[in-house]
Amino acid sequence: MVLRNRLTKEQALQKIKHYCSYQERCHREVKDKLYSFGLRKNEVEELVSQLIENNYLNEERFAIQFAGGKFRMKQWGRKKIQYELQQKGVNSFIIKIALKELEEKKYLETLQKLAAAKWKALQDENKLVRQSKTNAYLLQKGYEQGVISDVLKNLTASVSL
Numbered sequence: 001m002v003l004r005n006r007l008t009k010e011q012a013l014q015k016i017k018h019y020c021s022y023q024e025r026c027h028r029e030v031k032d033k034l035y036s037f038g039l040r041k042n043e044v045e046e047l048v049s050q051l052i053e054n055n056y057l058n059e060e061r062f063a064i065q066f067a068g069g070k071f072r073m074k075q076w077g078r079k080k081i082q083y084e085l086q087q088k089g090v091n092s093f094i095i096k097i098a099l100k101e102l103e104e105k106k107y108l109e110t111l112q113k114l115a116a117a118k119w120k121a122l123q124d125e126n127k128l129v130r131q132s133k134t135n136a137y138l139l140q141k142g143y144e145q146g147v148i149s150d151v152l153k154n155l156t157a158s159v160s161l
Contacts (some may be wrong), residue, residue, distance in 0.1 A: 006038030013047055020056040024065045028089040030057055059134065063090050065096035071102055075110050078102065080142020110152075111143055115151045 007015070011032060019025065019033055027048065034044040051057035061083055070076040071083065078099050085095045116138045122130045131152055138148045 009039065009043050010046065012037045012039055012043075013050065016047060016051065017056055020051060024062040025057065026062050026088045026090055027057065027059055028068075034080065060092060060094050060097060063094045064101050067098040069100060071107070071110070075114060075141060077111070077138070077142030077144065079144060083142070093124060103106075108147065112151055112155075114138060115139065115148075115155055118156055129154065 067081045118134045
């Protein structure tokens with residue numbers, strides 16, 4: 001068995017500061033990175049608390065930026081963002097704060113834009129198939145069924161006229 005080079009605590013601290021400065025990180029990502037440096041549990045916990053004290057690591061700030069970025073760039077809905085944050089080990093209270101930061105008006109505008117684009121892409125299908133496929137697409141993007149239903153009602157009503 002070959003042992004990897006183990007970093008000292010000071011070396012690991014310098015590397016992890018750079019890692020956290022480059023991009024917002026959640027606690028789990030930072031801990032995993034520290035363990036990959038060959039550090040032990042007590043050293044990892046100590047470094048994480050130092051990072052929090054020095055404001056290199058802030059899970060609320062991470063969650064807000066993650067939610068905003070995924071919404072703007074990938075047009076994910078709240079449910080998908082919530083699921084991804086849960087997978088990263090973010091506290092449910094912090095997830096709620098991050099999701100509240102998403103502006104409701106832009107959220108609905110994005111949902112309507114996605115629905116209209118999908119609806120238009122399915123021109124060759126009959127109305128029920130179009131509704132079903134558009135609904136499935138929006139659910140996969142992480143939008144809530146209630147708001148999807150409202151958007152699809154408005155979309156089909158405007159097309160019927």
